[in-house]
Amino acid sequence: MxxxxxxxxxxxxxxxxxxxxxxxxxxxxxxxxxxxxxxxxxxxxxxxxxxxxxxxxxxxxxxxxxxxxxxxxxxxxxxxxxxxxxxxxxxxxxxxxxxxxxxxxxxxxEDRTQYTVHGRFDEQQLISELLAENPDAAALAEQVRGRPEIESREQRIRLGEMIAQAVELRREAENRALIDAVGELAVRHAPRQPSDELDAVNVAFLVGVDDEEEFVRVLEDFAEQRRDLIRTRLLGPLAPYDFVSAHQLVE
Structure with a gap:
């Protein structure tokens, strides 16, 4: 058969x-x-x-x-x-x-395409900036430096929580900055869930073909301004995967 x-x-x-x-x-x-x-x-x-x-x-x-x-x-x-x-x-x-x-x-x-902007923080650079800006975190980092994990467990947990919170707040700020930078060059945008704890930006944009060149230029400027802190990738042009949910009736 x-x-x-x-x-x-x-x-x-x-x-x-x-x-x-x-x-x-x-x-x-x-x-x-x-x-x-x-x-x-x-x-x-x-x-x-x-x-x-x-x-x-x-x-x-x-x-x-x-x-x-x-x-x-x-x-x-x-x-x-x-x-x-x-x-x-x-x-x-x-x-x-x-x-x-x-x-x-x-x-x-019609005449629109998706671009996805994905960026990830440089961990060491991010932690360096956090410690420079946050005296409490810097003090905890000093307390755990050179000490066995079992002796500094509580301080390490508190420091880890501070770093995680800082990453989340910075991620929210960077995503807002990215969306603001693109402005009206994107017809629509769709924030995406982080794929890694160090994700900095992750947003899909629906862009008209007439605006693609300027859109890419703006993204290059955005990435250049943050190149020491964020490793940014621009993926596209793509099919509009992130913009079909309202019409995707095939389950």
């Missing part, structure tokens, strides 16, 4: 979008990317075995590569990673049932 297959869904696009001949999907070997159309909408798909495990790093990379490449040439509404349906009829039923929502979302993302 042949293995049962389904369709892995990547993203919803206008119906005139065509996958490139070299587009590779998830799975091992990578699936061939196809498109299922209904009215003026379509979904990028590839065939997968229903018993095939999906979720390897290579699968996530294939998913993101396809969506980010598509977003460079057309609006795309990412579908939650790992969504698999039984076949083309299920895809057309989905597009018909939510046509207005999907069409409105694609209109919103």
């Amino acid at each position: 042949a293995d049962e297959t389904g369709l892995f869904l990547y993203g919803i696009v206008p119906s005139d979008v065509e996958p490139t001949p070299d587009a590779a999907g998830v799975g091992e070997p990578p699936g061939e990317v196809d498109v299922v159309r209904h009215r003026d909408l379509a979904v990028l798909v590839s065939e997968v075995g229903l018993e095939e495990p999906i979720g390897r790093p290579a699968d996530l990379t294939a998913y993101q590569t396809l969506l980010d490449g598509t977003a460079e040439v057309a609006p795309v509404l990412p579908v939650r990673f790992g969504t698999v349906v039984t076949g083309p009829d299920a895809v057309t039923d989905l597009l018909e049932a939510h046509h207005e929502q999907f069409a409105a979302a694609l209109d919103e993302f």
Whole structure:
């Protein structure tokens, strides 16, 4: 008996979008990317075995590569990673049932792309600044210096709490400063949860293509002003992953 297959869904696009001949999907070997159309909408798909495990790093990379490449040439509404349906009829039923929502979302993302700004504090520099600004923390640091952990446990815990609080407050301030610096160059912004205790900034921005060059310039200035304290990365252009929650009806 042949293995049962389904369709892995990547993203919803206008119906005139065509996958490139070299587009590779998830799975091992990578699936061939196809498109299922209904009215003026379509979904990028590839065939997968229903018993095939999906979720390897290579699968996530294939998913993101396809969506980010598509977003460079057309609006795309990412579908939650790992969504698999039984076949083309299920895809057309989905597009018909939510046509207005999907069409409105694609209109919103026309000529717009996501950039994500992620920065991480330099731990030693951050602690140095904290100790210079906070006499209580500096006193605790002096008390624990050179002493065995078991003898200075209480002071180390208090110092750790001070450092954690300082990181949180500084993170909030840096995220606000980042959003203020970008100003009207971003159509929307979406603060993201820290991925590490030393995260300094982590914000996604939806940017119009006409503003991309100036947006990148502003971000470069922001990063340069903080280069001793924060290691900043700009990721993009990307598909609008952080801006689809109101329209992402595929769970």
